[in-house]
Amino acid sequence: MSTQTDYYELLECERTADAGTIKSSYRKLAMKYHPDKNAGCKDSEAQFKAVSEAYECLKDPQKRAAYDRFGHAAFQNGGGGGGHGGGAQDFGGFSDIFESVFGEFMGGAQRDGGRSAARRGADLRYDMEVSLEEAFHGKTTEITIDVSALCDTCDGSGAKAGTRAKTCQHCGGHGKVRAQQGFFVVERACPVCNGAGEVIADPCPDCRGEGRVEKTKTLSINVPPGVDEGTRIRMSGEGEAGARGAPSGDLYIFLHVTKHNLFEREGTTLFARAPISFTVASLGGSLSIPGLDGRTHEVKIPAGIQSGKQLRQRGAGMPVLQGRGHGDLVVQIDVETPTRLSNRQKELLEMFRETETGDECPASQGFFAKLKGVFAGE
Secondary structure (H helix, E strand, O other): OOOOHHHHHHOOOOOOOHHHHHHHHHHHHHHHOOOOOOOOOHHHHHHHHHHHHHHHOOOOHHHHHHHHHHHHHHHHHOOOOOOOOHHHHHHHHHHHHHHHHHHHHOOOOOOOOEEOOOOOOOOEEEEEEHHHHHHOOOEEEEEEEEEEOOOOOOOOOOEEEOOEEEEOOEEEOOOOOEEOOOOEEEEOOOOOOOOOEEEOOOOOOOOOOEEEEEEEEEEEEEEEOOOOOOEEEEEEEOOOOHHHHHOOEEEEEEEOOOOOOOOOOEEOEEEEEEEEHHHHHHHHHEEEEEEOOOEEEEEEEEOOOOOEEEEEEEEEEOOOOOOEEEOOEEEEEEEEEEOOOOHHHHHHHHHHHOOOOOOHHHHHHHHHHHHHHHHHOO
């Protein structure tokens, strides 16, 4: 029987059949055409081999997906032996189909005209501390980093002056080699050129064929106003240089705002705690707060203010990062009870207590009224 007969027809199943249905049908047909039950019958033997071949394909989800898409073409030239030399052009048929079906899911091979994509340099991280004042105003500063940079002698090629890299004969310039084992194809970087697709017979004496050397670089960093803890500044192309002229990675500056002795920050809002005397809390007054903007902000304190009350100054907070305007300054009032009183002050307070009616502190009066009600059984 021709092996080109549709596998679903051989197993007497619909193309939408589930795995259990396919397995059940195969078992029934295998028993029907098994050589032990049909001794000497060539047709039964051929039919048994055909249904076994069909089941071997359709029981495997990956093989079945390839067969549903490409039919028998998915397995043409797929049973040959593998090898390392010659690169991708040595493997045709199912190896390429497998990559087209599953390559994107598995990450795929990055190619550029048949040659492995250039190995981009690594990204780097630099942690920088800024004060809250610097986060408010922004600043320009310089940092010094040690980094792999482009070799000036060979201009990043890795080859000695007057020479050039040659195509790797082991992988044919693809930078990758494949080894095929039955259905599966394993792809890895070429061990000779390390995935570059080229080899350098006469390397540059300064970079030893890498195309990059260690250098100390000084960079100017612009910290914009309004940055916060964890703000990231990206310096494109200032990371590690790529091997043999490949693109450089990026440098990421992570900002850390140091603790301030007066203000705490939440987004664009600044918070400050202000202790005031009980006389100011009782009679009212004002409070001068030096802002990060260099101005002094007068906060009016209304008479009778309670501890924990927050007073808001609009527009006196942090600037909006890459935007317009400022947040607010919030001052939380903490009424401080005096602990060191002179005799005269104590006399005055005693006189004040004698004049109290209870109406001066309605919250206290209400609380003690509730207590009396509890003990009275009301």
